[in-house]
Amino acid sequence: MLSRRPAGHHVLAATVTLLTMIAAGGEVSAEEPPSVPGTTDLLDEITRHDDDLERRIVGLWGARASRALALSARVGLMVARQPASFDCTTTCEYRGPLVQLEPGIGGGQLSFGHGKVIGEHRGNRHFLAHVFLAYAVKGVILHSWSDASSVEPGETYLGVEGDLTAVMVNFSLGIFRHVSGDDDDWIVTAGLGWGF
Amino acid sequence: MGGMGARSVRAAAARAALSMALALAWGPDARALETDQYFAWTKPLEDATAAVNAKVNKELLQALRDANEAESRRGESCYDVSRRAMKRFRFFIFQDIQLWVDNAPFVDRVPGTPEEELAYRRDSLYPFRGLRDVGMSIPPSPTIEIDGIRIGTDKLSHFFSNGWRYYRRYLRHARRGQSTEEAEAGAIGPGVWYEKNILGYALSGVFSIGDMEANYKGLLFFRSLCDGEAPRLVNEGGAWRLARPFDIREFVTPEWDESYRPSVYSPGRWRRVRRIMRRYCPLLDHPDVVARRADYARRDRVTETDRLVDKLVKEGRIADPSGYAIDTVCAAASSGDPGR
Numbered sequence: 001m002l003s004r005r006p007a008g009h010h011v012l013a014a015t016v017t018l019l020t021m022i023a024a025g026g027e028v029s030a031e032e033p034p035s036v037p038g039t040t041d042l043l044d045e046i047t048r049h050d051d052d053l054e055r056r057i058v059g060l061w062g063a064r065a066s067r068a069l070a071l072s073a074r075v076g077l078m079v080a081r082q083p084a085s086f087d088c089t090t091t092c093e094y095r096g097p098l099v100q101l102e103p104g105i106g107g108g109q110l111s112f113g114h115g116k117v118i119g120e121h122r123g124n125r126h127f128l129a130h131v132f133l134a135y136a137v138k139g140v141i142l143h144s145w146s147d148a149s150s151v152e153p154g155e156t157y158l159g160v161e162g163d164l165t166a167v168m169v170n171f172s173l174g175i176f177r178h179v180s181g182d183d184d185d186w187i188v189t190a191g192l193g194w195g196f
Numbered sequence: 197m198g199g200m201g202a203r204s205v206r207a208a209a210a211r212a213a214l215s216m217a218l219a220l221a222w223g224p225d226a227r228a229l230e231t232d233q234y235f236a237w238t239k240p241l242e243d244a245t246a247a248v249n250a251k252v253n254k255e256l257l258q259a260l261r262d263a264n265e266a267e268s269r270r271g272e273s274c275y276d277v278s279r280r281a282m283k284r285f286r287f288f289i290f291q292d293i294q295l296w297v298d299n300a301p302f303v304d305r306v307p308g309t310p311e312e313e314l315a316y317r318r319d320s321l322y323p324f325r326g327l328r329d330v331g332m333s334i335p336p337s338p339t340i341e342i343d344g345i346r347i348g349t350d351k352l353s354h355f356f357s358n359g360w361r362y363y364r365r366y367l368r369h370a371r372r373g374q375s376t377e378e379a380e381a382g383a384i385g386p387g388v389w390y391e392k393n394i395l396g397y398a399l400s401g402v403f404s405i406g407d408m409e410a411n412y413k414g415l416l417f418f419r420s421l422c423d424g425e426a427p428r429l430v431n432e433g434g435a436w437r438l439a440r441p442f443d444i445r446e447f448v449t450p451e452w453d454e455s456y457r458p459s460v461y462s463p464g465r466w467r468r469v470r471r472i473m474r475r476y477c478p479l480l481d482h483p484d485v486v487a488r489r490a491d492y493a494r495r496d497r498v499t500e501t502d503r504l505v506d507k508l509v510k511e512g513r514i515a516d517p518s519g520y521a522i523d524t525v526c527a528a529a530s531s532g533d534p535g536r
Contacts, residue, residue, distance in 0.1 A: 042250040046302060050254070086299045089310050090335065093295050118290045120335075123310070132334050133289055167333035 059127035064193020072104025106149025113138025231348025236306035247302035274422035291353035359414010401465030450492035477526035
């Protein structure tokens with residue numbers, strides 16, 4: 001359900017009292033909500049609503065072509081806190097730590113980071129069906145395992161990667177330092193894909 | 197993609213990528229959201245004024261508490277405090293205030309149920325059409341009612357996000373010694389260019405006068421925080437106070453309803469939109485529609501946006517919006533004229 005129709009008395013009472021406040025030119029203290037009946041009630045109710053946050057875990061998915069992994073698919077989880085009343089059937093925001101696992105033809109990577117995602121579930125309870133806007137900065141451990149990768153197979157890298165998704169199109173850019181193997185010390189990777 | 201060749205797909209993807217890059221490069225006020233008030237025409241809506249006002253005032257008060265609490269922030273100027281307030285509403289494309297209004301149970305919306313949402317995406321003026329129509333890849337925003345005026349929730353994003361951008365440009369012009377009118381014109385001008393030439397036609401094919409009006413009113417809101425003889429924010433003994441609470445009714449006008457003040461469309465977009473608009477012709481005689489449009493006409497005033505649009509039309513820079521009005525569309529349809 002996207003919304004509950006609000007009680008009419010909230011609207012009428014708050015509107016009347018707000019009008020009264022404006023007409024009286026009353027000052028509103030920064031330390032406390034407006035001390036006018038009705039307006040105070042609704043503002044208090046909204047404050048309680050906004051503070052009543054629920055921890056949620058949302059699934060993320062994507063696929064991309066990138067230098068290091070060639071073609072890969074990724075799955076991730078983000079932990080976020082949202083008002084308990086938000087069902088996020090349509091556009092909703094998630095912000096918090098995330099983890100992603102991404103196996104590919106050329107290699108694979110495990111990422112830990114923090115990000116923000118604006119998307120919708122469209123009836124899928126566990127995964128975001130559409131990502132409209134998202135970004136994340138992640139620490140990544142990357143390992144190559146085939147010639148499809150742009151680096152020699154058997155190399156392991158640690159690095160930082162940035163991700164940006166806009167209307168499902170994903171852009172990524174990372175810089176990595178090798179921690180095992182004989183390849184160059186640093187590599188820069190870039191990717192283009194779908195999802196987040 | 198329904199029959200698109202590989203070349204068409206690549207061309208569409210390139211166009212989409214370029215448009216998105218331009219939109220993202222512009223910054224937080226990039227517009228990628230449309231709305232359709234026709235869809236809500238005969239659907240009842242409870243007024244959301246009190247909820248929106250309470251939410252905005254709650255955020256303003258929290259910004260003032262933050263400004264007053266830390267010793268290091270005590271010397272903040274009114275501009276600094278208003279910037280602190282702005283951050284509570286603004287993000288990138290999707291503004292926090294709009295996301296709240298789109299989800300909170302305090303606000304009545306159309307669409308208001310998952311079933312209605314599916315119908316909205318299918319039947320609105322701006323249905324999703326895949327990569328060929330990247331400007332419509334984000335669902336159109338729902339409709340709420342403020343003081344008897346139906347608006348898309350995207351207008352709140354325009355109000356706070358673009359309004360802040362306009363305000364910063366206004367201040368730059370004002371510091372150069374320009375008059376209020378000159379500074380406002382300097383603030384609004386680049387936004388019009390951007391709406392028309394980048395997002396308006398390149399990305400979505402829609403140049404929304406309602407959006408322009410919301411942008412301008414956002415400028416007036418941010419000016420009201422610190423400017424004039426009765427600013428909303430006052431400093432007493434080193435602590436900031438909200439002297440006048442926010443009331444969205446000061447800013448919303450009938451122009452915010454895109455079914456009353458029509459947008460201007462690119463030719464390709466108009467071909468699709470006109471076909472869908474014609475479905476609403478039978479509703480022009482519906483008592484609710486008649487009453488609302490009569491109320492709008494009674495409350496309608498010539499705004500700065502109206503003057504700007506008239507100027508653009510006279511200069512031949514945009515088409516006359518009256519050609520895209522529902523009355524014009526329906527009159528042409530009933531006379532059998534395919535051109536409009």
